[in-house]
Amino acid sequence: MKKIITSKGISRRDLLKGCITVGAGLAVGAGFVAGSTAVWAMETKHVTPNEMATLIQMSRDIYPHDNIGDQYYAAAVKGFDSAESKDRVEAGVAALDAAAQGNGFANYLSVPWEADRANILRGMEQSAFFQTMRGNLVTGLYNNKEVWPFFGYEGESYSKGGYINRGFDDITWV
Amino acid sequence: MSAKFDLNDDGVVVVIGSGAGGGVLANELAQKGISVVCLEAGGRHLPQDYQNDEWGSFGQISWLDARTTSGDWRVAKDFSGLPSWIVKAVGGSTVHWAGASLRFQEHEFKAKTVYGEVNGANLLDWPIGLSELEPYYDKAEKKLGVTRTNDIPGLPGNNNYKVFEAGAKKLGYKQVHTGRMAINSQPRDGRTACQQVGFCFQGCKFGAKWSSAYVDIPQGEATGNLEVRTNAHVLKIEHDKKGKVTGVVYADKDGNQHLQKARIVSVAGNSIESPRLLLNSASTMFPDGLANSSGQVGRNYMRHMTASVYASFEKPVRFWRGTTMAGIITDESRHDPSRGFVGGYELETLALGVPFMAAFLNPGGWGREFAAAMDTYENMAGMWIVGEDMPQETNRITLNHAVKDQYGLPAPNVHFDEHPNDVAMRNHAWRQGAALYDSVGATQTYPTPPYPSTHNLGTNRMSAKARDGVVNKWGQTHDISNLFVSDGSQFTTGASENPTLTIVTLAIRQADYIAKQMAAKSI
Numbered sequence: 001m002k003k004i005i006t007s008k009g010i011s012r013r014d015l016l017k018g019c020i021t022v023g024a025g026l027a028v029g030a031g032f033v034a035g036s037t038a039v040w041a042m043e044t045k046h047v048t049p050n051e052m053a054t055l056i057q058m059s060r061d062i063y064p065h066d067n068i069g070d071q072y073y074a075a076a077v078k079g080f081d082s083a084e085s086k087d088r089v090e091a092g093v094a095a096l097d098a099a100a101q102g103n104g105f106a107n108y109l110s111v112p113w114e115a116d117r118a119n120i121l122r123g124m125e126q127s128a129f130f131q132t133m134r135g136n137l138v139t140g141l142y143n144n145k146e147v148w149p150f151f152g153y154e155g156e157s158y159s160k161g162g163y164i165n166r167g168f169d170d171i172t173w174v
Numbered sequence: 175m176s177a178k179f180d181l182n183d184d185g186v187v188v189v190i191g192s193g194a195g196g197g198v199l200a201n202e203l204a205q206k207g208i209s210v211v212c213l214e215a216g217g218r219h220l221p222q223d224y225q226n227d228e229w230g231s232f233g234q235i236s237w238l239d240a241r242t243t244s245g246d247w248r249v250a251k252d253f254s255g256l257p258s259w260i261v262k263a264v265g266g267s268t269v270h271w272a273g274a275s276l277r278f279q280e281h282e283f284k285a286k287t288v289y290g291e292v293n294g295a296n297l298l299d300w301p302i303g304l305s306e307l308e309p310y311y312d313k314a315e316k317k318l319g320v321t322r323t324n325d326i327p328g329l330p331g332n333n334n335y336k337v338f339e340a341g342a343k344k345l346g347y348k349q350v351h352t353g354r355m356a357i358n359s360q361p362r363d364g365r366t367a368c369q370q371v372g373f374c375f376q377g378c379k380f381g382a383k384w385s386s387a388y389v390d391i392p393q394g395e396a397t398g399n400l401e402v403r404t405n406a407h408v409l410k411i412e413h414d415k416k417g418k419v420t421g422v423v424y425a426d427k428d429g430n431q432h433l434q435k436a437r438i439v440s441v442a443g444n445s446i447e448s449p450r451l452l453l454n455s456a457s458t459m460f461p462d463g464l465a466n467s468s469g470q471v472g473r474n475y476m477r478h479m480t481a482s483v484y485a486s487f488e489k490p491v492r493f494w495r496g497t498t499m500a501g502i503i504t505d506e507s508r509h510d511p512s513r514g515f516v517g518g519y520e521l522e523t524l525a526l527g528v529p530f531m532a533a534f535l536n537p538g539g540w541g542r543e544f545a546a547a548m549d550t551y552e553n554m555a556g557m558w559i560v561g562e563d564m565p566q567e568t569n570r571i572t573l574n575h576a577v578k579d580q581y582g583l584p585a586p587n588v589h590f591d592e593h594p595n596d597v598a599m600r601n602h603a604w605r606q607g608a609a610l611y612d613s614v615g616a617t618q619t620y621p622t623p624p625y626p627s628t629h630n631l632g633t634n635r636m637s638a639k640a641r642d643g644v645v646n647k648w649g650q651t652h653d654i655s656n657l658f659v660s661d662g663s664q665f666t667t668g669a670s671e672n673p674t675l676t677i678v679t680l681a682i683r684q685a686d687y688i689a690k691q692m693a694a695k696s697i
Contacts, residue, residue, distance in 0.1 A: 142548075155527070162380070166495075169496065171336060
């Protein structure tokens with residue numbers, strides 16, 4: 001996660017100065033997207049901060065885990081901030097925003113209810129953009145060792161000698 | 175000390191593949207003093223290299239060469255380039271297998287006779303029966319150190335098993351235990367006991383699970399009669415004017431091609447690569463591929479009727495801890511057509527880590543329903559369903575000339591349509607699995623579709639008559655006496671049991687046959 005925190009030395013007040021809050025917990029400023037409480041921030045070089053914020057929101061809507069912070073979704077989509085992905089992201093976010101507008105909203109990020117955002121996504125479920133985003137998230141989110149504790153998953157056990165003395169048969173409720 | 179044979183040595187037996195079939199055959203022949211060159215497409219990875227990391231290990235040891243899929247099976251949609259999940263490394267799929275080691279049942283060798291005519295199924299009786307294999311099953315169980323045989327105690331049950339067993343008993347199942355597993359429950363054969371690590375599918379870092387990678391291959395090498403060449407990918411089998419095979423062409427790690435001469439060739443590259451190699455070896459004399467006078471090479475592809483049931487509970491299970499598949503219910507593996515299908519299935523414990531659960535629980539699934547299921551991960555229990563599927567002539571491996579592999583050869587296409595019997599059996603198993611977990615308080619159950627195939631079977635099947643299959647009861651091709659098949663592609667039908675023990679059994683038996691034939695100079 002440290003990789004995407006680029007707000008080094010900048011105070012939360014400075015960071016949020018001039019920011020616009022978008023979506024539920026996201027803020028965008030010049031060249032970066034941040035958590036609205038500024039505990040994390042991510043610079044963007046190729047896509048706009050607003051596009052990146054849209055990707056982060058979309059990722060949360062694809063796999064909504066309410067106990068997992070935006071920074072983990074941001075880490076999962078950070079790879080799309082690249083010269084190769086720039087055009088696809090621009091077109092994909094434009095399509096998302098157009099779909100939101102078709103449903104009477106200003107853009108995707110301003111849709112207040114998850115159920116309405118999910119409906120918009122369902123309408124573009126077969127698109128290459130959606131499939132790329134979802135496919136990337138399967139590993140980008142769930143293969144991030146830092147999110148495993150949220151699921152209780154303990155990861156590798158060999159270095160600890162397996163579970164033979166560490167609870168492989170410890171449940172008592174059955 | 176590993177042997178070193180000359181490329182022009184035409185007295186050697188060339189074994190293609192080093193897994194349950196090829197690795198065991200190579201060792202068994204070497205033990206008898208026969209010179210063997212084993213060509214393995216993958217590299218040599220040993221327990222110290224294995225990773226307790228699902229995707230990391232997947233990238234390290236999986237067979238990821240170009241493949242395509244077609245047919246109505248869901249794998250073709252969800253994992254179109256990955257029809258099977260098998261291993262490319264010394265040891266083949268015995269590196270990642272779960273260890274479940276069950277003998278086939280008598281009636282499963284006589285599927286055509288016992289099940290009768292099944293529409294659309296290309297059923298056939300095996301040319302051998304259980305009694306013929308029993309002495310070799312004995313040897314295989316000793317070699318693998320199968321628990322609950324040879325006075326080896328069963329493995330202890332982990333948390334996932336505790337839930338599974340309690341549900342099985344509530345449901346009235348009688349045959350439930352921690353399995354017959356080729357995983358040491360106590361130190362044996364120079365290898366330690368299972369430490370309940372929980373990454374059986376990623377290679378056992380303690381070496382408690384039998385694998386030809388670190389058991390049979392080094393045993394064979396120690397005789398001085400076996401040379402294993404790694405990263406040696408066989409492209410073609412050559413033959414002479416009399417129609418006998420004379421050697422194989424393979425590419426080394428740098429892509430340079432070599433011709434290894436041979437007295438006998440054994441094909442053991444798993445049920446996709448083995449028929450593909452025979453088809454890719456077509457010549458003027460054998461325009462449809464080697465050993466294919468019956469037209470059956472590549473046909474009757476079976477992958478077992480599979481599926482999973484996962485369930486969420488109010489309290490933690492932590493099912494990833496401990497031996498992945500040490501839990502089985504065999505009550506449903508009987509043949510009982512009153513259930514609406516022929517053949518039977520096994521229920522076996524199974525757990526996935528978070529990364530694989532996300533990929534396989536409901537491939538393509540997303541949204542709050544999917545995330546809610548993942549949120550209960552710590553409280554999940556799980557089982558795998560493995561049952562007999564129907565051989566169908568049109569389920570087959572063909573050469574896809576539109577897609578080439580890294581050597582410029584046509585990639586294999588795997589076509590699979592489900593048979594109504596497979597569908598009926600899966601629906602029954604899903605219901606039973608859900609009922610089992612419901613009986614011990616599941617708050618939610620998930621009928622999970624099949625994964626990319628781990629049990630690939632039947633594409634060079636064994637038959638009494640040459641017109642019905644590719645090999646005879648010894649795995650010797652009907653058409654070419656010095657060409658053998660030594661992997662699961664020999665299976666005439668799939669049975670309901672995990673196939674590895676039977677592949678090992680057939681390989682031990684085949685080694686006896688080959689040695690006798692060589693001594694008699696009949697091949």
